[in-house]
Amino acid sequence: MLRLHDVSASYRGLKALQGVSMDVGKGEVVAVVGANGAGKSTLLRAIAGQVATTGSIEFDGESLAHVPAHMVTRRGISLVPEGRRLFPRLSVEDNLRLGAYSKRGDFDRFAPLELVFSLFPRLRERLMQRAGTLSGGEQQMLAIGRALMTQPRLLMLDEPSQGIMPKLVDDIFKAILRIRRLDVTILLVEQRLAESLEIADRAYVLQTGRVVMSGPAKQIAADAAVRQAYLGM
Amino acid sequence: MTADILLQAVIGGLLMGLIYALVAAGLSLIFGLMDVVNFAHGELLMVAMFATFSLWQLTGLDPLMVLPLVVVLMFALGVAIYHGLIARALTVQFNRGMVQIFVTFGLGIFIRGLAQFFYGGEFRSITGGMVANRTVQMAGIYVPLPQFAASLVCLGAFALLLVISRTEFGRALEATREDRDAVALIGINRDHIFAIGWGLGAATVGIAGVMLATFYYVSPNVGANFATIAYVTVALGGFGSLGGALVAGLLIGEIEALTALVLEPSLKQVGMFVVYLAVVLFRPRGLFGRL
Numbered sequence: 178m179l180r181l182h183d184v185s186a187s188y189r190g191l192k193a194l195q196g197v198s199m200d201v202g203k204g205e206v207v208a209v210v211g212a213n214g215a216g217k218s219t220l221l222r223a224i225a226g227q228v229a230t231t232g233s234i235e236f237d238g239e240s241l242a243h244v245p246a247h248m249v250t251r252r253g254i255s256l257v258p259e260g261r262r263l264f265p266r267l268s269v270e271d272n273l274r275l276g277a278y279s280k281r282g283d284f285d286r287f288a289p290l291e292l293v294f295s296l297f298p299r300l301r302e303r304l305m306q307r308a309g310t311l312s313g314g315e316q317q318m319l320a321i322g323r324a325l326m327t328q329p330r331l332l333m334l335d336e337p338s339q340g341i342m343p344k345l346v347d348d349i350f351k352a353i354l355r356i357r358r359l360d361v362t363i364l365l366v367e368q369r370l371a372e373s374l375e376i377a378d379r380a381y382v383l384q385t386g387r388v389v390m391s392g393p394a395k396q397i398a399a400d401a402a403v404r405q406a407y408l409g410m
Numbered sequence: 411m412t413a414d415i416l417l418q419a420v421i422g423g424l425l426m427g428l429i430y431a432l433v434a435a436g437l438s439l440i441f442g443l444m445d446v447v448n449f450a451h452g453e454l455l456m457v458a459m460f461a462t463f464s465l466w467q468l469t470g471l472d473p474l475m476v477l478p479l480v481v482v483l484m485f486a487l488g489v490a491i492y493h494g495l496i497a498r499a500l501t502v503q504f505n506r507g508m509v510q511i512f513v514t515f516g517l518g519i520f521i522r523g524l525a526q527f528f529y530g531g532e533f534r535s536i537t538g539g540m541v542a543n544r545t546v547q548m549a550g551i552y553v554p555l556p557q558f559a560a561s562l563v564c565l566g567a568f569a570l571l572l573v574i575s576r577t578e579f580g581r582a583l584e585a586t587r588e589d590r591d592a593v594a595l596i597g598i599n600r601d602h603i604f605a606i607g608w609g610l611g612a613a614t615v616g617i618a619g620v621m622l623a624t625f626y627y628v629s630p631n632v633g634a635n636f637a638t639i640a641y642v643t644v645a646l647g648g649f650g651s652l653g654g655a656l657v658a659g660l661l662i663g664e665i666e667a668l669t670a671l672v673l674e675p676s677l678k679q680v681g682m683f684v685v686y687l688a689v690v691l692f693r694p695r696g697l698f699g700r701l
């Protein structure tokens with residue numbers, strides 16, 4: 178579904194990605210793990226069209242080269258970015274509905290709202306509240322909800338557990354598993370190694386912008402050398 | 411000073427204030443959306459006034475009848491300015507703030523030069539049409555009909571802007587204003603939103619220009635004074651606030667009218683700048699501005 182070949186990118190003058198190749202198959206949950214600064218976020222931003230890259234990125238067989246970021250979203254790739262990037266002064270409802278903005282003209286473009294509310298019932302209770310007044314966990318739920326409103330086929334999550342109470346982290350991971358069952362492919366970047374490798378099918382280990390290891394998530398999780406050398410645990 | 415004179419001044423200030431408010435609303439809309447101060451704003455007002463004048467002169471149509479046409483033209487002009495100049499200025503790597511200032515400043519000088527070239531420097535005025543030179547008397551107060559019509563149209567324009575802000579497009583505008591880099595995540599092309607924002611800003615000042623032209627002289631330099639007042643109004647009301655522009659515009663209109671009662675007419679703008687300085691000192695974000 179998503180295929181990267183020899184992708185390199187610079188971020189603020191530094192080489193953030195160097196010759197990354199990877200495949201994500203339809204329906205898979207793929208985790209990208211690695212230490213801070215390994216290039217995980219840059220990888221997701223490169224796929225989303227937010228950083229210039231060399232090499233090739235293909236989605237459903239079509240090249241994403243020179244496709245502007247908003248068109249990448251319209252093609253069915255949705256990024257839940259680091260820091261969530263909600264619209265803090267807009268209400269929860271407006272944030273969600275804006276997710277369907279580019280589908281204007283579709284009769285049932287707000288249909289995913291029900292799905293979002295079933296995943297995150299808290300959001301329904303807070304519809305009128307400004308997004309900026311939500312707790313960290315609720316903001317993350319809203320960010321995922323907003324991304325689902327674009328009806329993605331590939332959902333990319335950048336550190337969804339960052340800055341969230343441990344109790345809510347479980348909810349987020351459970352939601353990711355439920356989203357997967359809806360035929361949405363998931364590419365997950367996470368600091369929480371154990372949890373992310375547990376829900377992932379496969380994983381890539383990044384170190385200073387290169388893929389140093391890849392394979393079934395269980396195998397990566399079990400590999401003591403990986404844990405020590407690249408993940409610092 | 412009799413009560414009649416005072417009331418007359420208050421009503422005059424109210425009518426003029428609504429025009430100031432609408433001019434400021436167009437400026438504020440663009441500034442609020444993308445943090446770009448349009449230093450050619452007064453020239454956009456002037457373009458709308460000349461367009462009204464020329465259409466009236468060439469076709470003999472009532473100035474009020476050409477309003478929709480001028481508004482559409484101004485919208486297109488705003489979109490063209492965004493795509494032709496502003497979008498490019500946004501992509502420069504160094505001294506971006508300066509480039510943005512000088513690009514609109516230069517545009518203003520260019521438009522004024524064009525007007526000078528085509529129309530010459532003399533003052534012109536629209537002498538025909540259904541509201542021209544007519545006055546209505548209400549309870550002993552004389553209200554010039556053109557000003558009265560202008561204030562109604564300005565109020566209507568504010569209502570329209572309010573309606574637009576409540577639509578889904580308005581929400582997208584607001585989202586772009588909050589985080590221009592995040593809207594791509596929901597498939598919104600910010601360039602498209604910025605261009606329409608410029609179109610709306612130019613159309614807004616265009617409405618003010620058409621109505622102003624029915625009673626005010628038209629000349630290449632007519633925009634400068636209104637633009638200065640618009641900057642003061644926007645700063646007073648709070649950058650990017652529609653309601654703030656309305657309240658501040660009315661306030662400025664009143665202050666000007668009342669200052670003219672007590673000071674010489676040539677000093678009538680002193681009052682508004684004093685109030686403006688006080689606001690800047692004690693409440694720098696303006697009356698309704700966000701931090």
